[in-house]
Amino acid sequence: MFGLVDAVSFYARCEKVFDPSIRHKPVVVLTNNDGCVCAVCPLARELGVPKFIPYFKIKHFLEKHNVVVRSSNYELYADLSERMMNVIARYSDNHYVYSIDESFLHFKNFSCIDDWHQYGHVIRKAVWRETRLPVGVGFGATLTLAKAANHASKKLPGFDGVAVIEDSSDGTSSRKDILTCMSLTDIWGVGNKLGKKLSQLGIKNGWDLANQSPKAMRSQFGVTVERTVNELNGIPCLKWDEIGQDKQEIFSTRSFGQRVTDEHVLKAALASHASIVATKVRKQGSLIKRLVIFASSSPHDDNYYKKSFIYEFPIATDNTLKIVGAISYVFDNIYRQGVSFYRCGVGGVELENSQFQQQDMFTLSLNNPPLMKCYDQINYRYGRGAVEVAVAEKSDKWAMRRNFLSPSYTSKWSDIPKIIC
């Protein structure tokens, strides 16, 4: 049996854990630099606050309805996520953290559990009690079914935070009931494009998809859809270690807190992004062959300016010094005097697996594994930025704007909550 546990509107809920005065108020959380709404608590959703709307467009509406606005407090979310995952991990023998608020469980040696519904509630109660975060729990015979059950547990009427997908011996099938209620794009692995194509064939919901011939689906849409169909029928195809597939592209990009016109500041920001990308690339065991480097003014400005360059390494690398160094080669083509830059970023767009690198006789490797290992370990132990390439010097000019930041209740002593005695 597989399970998927995830938190309900995680960021917004985190804000309520240590601030009881907003527990019953509508809360929204803004993205980096307070640009857009990225999380909406159920109370705010009832007011009709949409996700991903720019903050300035909805500011007055939020004020009018006394909606509590918060900047993203990543320090707090990371800590609460870790606590939540630790609690969840106690309840299965295999545990895979899929994202900041989602975690897959695989039960291999749990034959003693005969009531999964009740077990789901045991998990929910423990997470609520110990972290004050509400979670939804879904169980199914495959990862895709567990994900579907999780969706049902939160979104479909008649479920109270737990859903189990199974075919009972008495002929009733919660699998049929749940999948029939699910639109195609709610099925894991079916995106908007694919959903449209499938619906043109008359496939309307998850249950229709489950009843397609896997082979026919493969010949029309490829092996991923075949797997999805099989998974929906309880035949496991996705392996435990495949769900965390390596990213094909790795980006680090952000808009500036204040506009930037100075070339050194822009260069430092790009170098810092390059350094973040290099660290992420090493973490997943990849090498960068092509690096995209870009900077722009705001699209709302007159004379919108955007420049983007691709730098190709002679051989793929994960060396921070080389990746940051690439900025120097293209920087003069990107920077222009007088432009007030609003946004910049760096991305590894052609990645190779570091285990299977093609070499030739004349290759001089750009990599320096011992140095990078040391660099990563120091930063892991003493915090990100403990060692950094000199050119990536931090500047408050491009630091994140977080005007509505809540205290870091669990990670800074000066921010611990006050308790009235």
Place this chain on the structure above:
Amino acid sequence: MKVIPVYIEAGISGFESPAAEYKELNLSLEELLLKHPNATFFGLANGRSMERRGIFNGDVLVVDRAEYVSNGSVIVANFNGCFVCKIIDTDKALLLSASDDHKPIEITASDDFQIEGVVTVSFRLHKKLPALLSCLG
């Protein structure tokens, strides 16, 4: 700036410390005081109503959400949007203080009330700590 001490163990050293093999991890306050680390948070006591139970203004409270609440436990609760530290009377639904100046508070249906956790440990700072100064009002 953080400095990482690196001890050089080159051939020029004298005798190796006879205690080198016995080195263990140092005592950890967390290990001693936190029974359920995932469910525990810290808070700062504000007020004088719990003095007879040994909790003074400015003390640090260790609050464990996983700990069992029984009648007479010192708890932290959300009471109408504020964190409060009181003694819970589960029989009569009262929040009791440990001070003659504070009367018991009745918890009624119209109150917003949830128990947040049990105060398992509290500690007093006999010397002011810079890290906590800014939150001492």
